[in-house]
Amino acid sequence: MTMYNAPVEDMMFLFENLKDNKNYNEIEKFKEINSDLVKDILDQAAKINQEIVHPLAKIGDENPCVYENGIVRSPPGYKEAYTRFINDGWTSLSCDPKYGGQGMPKTVSTFFEEMLSSASLSFKLYSELSIGAYNCILHHADQKIKDIFLPKIVEGKWSGTMCLTESQCGTDLGLIKTKAVKQNDGSYAVTGQKIFITSGDHDLTENIIHLVLAKIPGGPTGTKGISLFLVPKFNVNENGSIGTRNGVNTLSIESKMGIKGSPTCVLNFDNAKGFLIGQENKGLSSMFTMMNLERIIVGIQGLGIAETAYQNSLSYAQERKQGKSNNNKDNKTDEIIKHADIRRSLLNMKSIIQGQRSLAFWLSQQIDVSLNHTNEKIRKNAEDLVSLMTPVVKSFFTDMGTEITNEAIQVFGGYGYTKDQGIEQLYRDNRITPIYEGTNSVQAIDLVFRKVLNNKILLNFISIVKEEIKINQETSELKEFSKILSNNLRLLEDFSTLLEKMNKTNKDDVSAACNDFLKVLGYISLAFSWFKISKISFKKINDNKSFYEEKINTAKYFYDKILPRAEMHYNSAKSGSNIIMNAKFN
């Protein structure tokens, strides 16, 4: 089995040193969320994730969910752990106190999301969509629905799902066939089949609240005719108590490569009673409130799994003896961590993971500003940055999760391929993250077509980075970072200029370049994060020499060894799409 130690020190480093967003610091209700409080929360979070949640990872893999006689059973121990989990209030961490939540900012809850992903993605998925459902209901449902459903969801007694996909449509939601027919009492009768529904059915909660995309007959075709409905597994009485079973049934659960402790369901809706959320035919935009935050959390899953992979490889490399390093003096066999190529692998992992954690922290501040600042313009500005970085975090972090779990297996050699050590499970569990909540290919298209072309958001981001590297270059090493980062920013600008030009002449050129562009923006965003980490590290170096020296060294590694990938992606994208579109695949 894998081990896991929550990286509380690194998280506190970020919280104490990089909570530098002026707008965030103006948010009144977060002013009391100080270091002591956060440290206390993270310590508690570490405890439950390490002791209670992490052992569930292997249990879920070895004892997948079972579907029998229409019932889905979760793996052994999941129910007890979930009860403890909700009793300790972890589902309510970032929710509104008005509905029983603890009102923590994203800066804190994102750390928790990472820990939970590191501990067991399968277990996490039981509550993850509940928070998505919470956000969606909070922002789009009417007050009566909020009052009935939100407290139970926040408490964790009821869980939530997102029902989008049907067998004929994943990415292309315009093809949805599920129908919703208005009834005399104002509710809707929902009929259709949904597939790939994470936590669509299970035995951990008293009720399951499905948020379902469906079409009202007679509405517009395509995505413009999609509405959103709340469809509970059990009907809910006026007083909030659980009533009769609704017309939602589980037909089967998927047999999957990983996340076997999480049930992925085929759900059948047969005249199920549903309630419209938001306006008719505006369902997709309401759902996107849920989707966008969810996409960022999927990115965090990739980060969390990568952290566990890194910790275990590091620990194995420190113990496993094999061969002699170049500087071996005593002729005894060395631990493999003494070999340069193994160190290189570990630094790949470390520099990407810690850069991502810092970027996620920066983004969390932007989310908090976008949701809570009193000034509308400031909120909008932050929202733009969040919308720019959402596809990047979703795709880049999950792709890096694939790379890092792959490298981790390699560090373990043959022991990485067998089941005992649990490393191969991380590789399998992570592999869903580049797929669900919109494939990474779709994210890249969203990034380029919606957020970069004909839009100034990227320029905003670039000017923030420029501002950062302009000032305070006290040390020559920071100057070196600043020079490299400037060159890469120029590359990013050139790339976006190229995209604008391509967009006027041949849209396929743009489509063919989206994935490369997302990668470039990802690597440069991490370079930006490492720049900020280095700046503070140079400043504080005498406070904790070993900690800050390691940060600076890891930053150098990132700039030297990882960042050159950005240029390669640009070079690869430059040649356009003619050859791609000419291929016959015969």
Add this chain to the structure above:
Amino acid sequence: MTMYNAPVEDMMFLFENLKDNKNYNEIEKFKEINSDLVKDILDQAAKINQEIVHPLAKIGDENPCVYENGIVRSPPGYKEAYTRFINDGWTSLSCDPKYGGQGMPKTVSTFFEEMLSSASLSFKLYSELSIGAYNCILHHADQKIKDIFLPKIVEGKWSGTMCLTESQCGTDLGLIKTKAVKQNDGSYAVTGQKIFITSGDHDLTENIIHLVLAKIPGGPTGTKGISLFLVPKFNVNENGSIGTRNGVNTLSIESKMGIKGSPTCVLNFDNAKGFLIGQENKGLSSMFTMMNLERIIVGIQGLGIAETAYQNSLSYAQERKQGKSNNNKDNKTDEIIKHADIRRSLLNMKSIIQGQRSLAFWLSQQIDVSLNHTNEKIRKNAEDLVSLMTPVVKSFFTDMGTEITNEAIQVFGGYGYTKDQGIEQLYRDNRITPIYEGTNSVQAIDLVFRKVLNNKILLNFISIVKEEIKINQETSELKEFSKILSNNLRLLEDFSTLLEKMNKTNKDDVSAACNDFLKVLGYISLAFSWFKISKISFKKINDNKSFYEEKINTAKYFYDKILPRAEMHYNSAKSGSNIIMNAKFN
């Protein structure tokens, strides 16, 4: 379940057009191996792999090998298929007719290795090490052993294993603890435990011939004191009939991420009767006869699995409808193959796979020359090229297998993560290939320290490529390829000069750069292959326009989109190892 169609057309294209090695064409006994014969063999091979072997892939995954009461049982249907397989003579394809083989050159048998890897890696592994054992015995055992063991192995009635790894040593064989004590009858009593033994025990053959590395007490320490022994599962009588059970027992089989239809065994040798192969304490070099050819075949496994992944993604992309492409005119949903980003993924796969197949074909000719040419100098020269390319093919092809099976999952979206389509199995099955027969990290070290530094082999290879691009540049497009390839050759030369320099000042700099160097050589070798394919395609374009145009287009894709990775690896390696060695990992 996946589908598989053996790429006989592409193989025949190579055999007919790129069998251009003058030395190979001088080998007398291969002169009669003409296109008609090869086409006939490949058609038969396609038939058995598609119809009999390929269905075993899923069966083995769903019904892994079972270990019960000391016995290992193969998955259902494996025994029947294996019987058909050996009756049709497929194990004997490349073996010496003297021992019952068919004497085919590697140019032909490598195609077969690829097909078998595409069809079912688990099934392939039952006979794969038999060929390794055959080669090892053929080159190093005395005549009596050859006469007793080789005919049965060639026939496929007995199979072989390689017993190297012990729990404390995989890469570092100097740590071996298994002992071999000489007996009065000239045999040895072998005692020790070996792990990760592929096909170490099973029920497909009458006997299993283990080739075991062990130490004779009193011999030199480390790798210089390793000897090689032949240890049969059942003792063999003088007349070749099967005798009593030898002291070899299976303790357990591994539970693994993939290749579940292949038993990976822990074997216990308890005073097992063994016969010395080659000289005492020279076992490692004898074993390397087996290892080196085996490493190339592992590379071919990566290629074969990638081919199946590509074929299935292509077929899915041609059928699955989702979204509208940029040039959609009729407002109907398009097949996803019309989307530029999906095409890009498919071309990544195709350009790498077909380039690799061509490189493997080139290398097969070199192997045939190294084993069969009458001129010793020519043999040696070919052997050098084989030794240079062995770690490249092993590592680069298997890493690309990881990349391609990963991309294939992504093309399938959610259906790639569930078990029904069989795509995720390819990702899991392939993942062993970068590990076994020496991890890819070890291959890179072998390449750089043994074959590039202080050695002229790389210069040989570079001059072959230079020769190729100097002549016959009839078309301007070929000139463009030639220009890009020249630039990359310069990069390769600069990189090897840098390695020489690093080697004098800091060996860790070299160690840290090995993996990048191997990748650079891999990409440039594929560019060399695509150059040759293009040259012939321009020449013959009017013979089969659609075939050759597609080849040229795919070559362009490789040069535009994939080859830029070489420069990135060089840039990443340049910065040396100081930062890597300074890391504290605290």
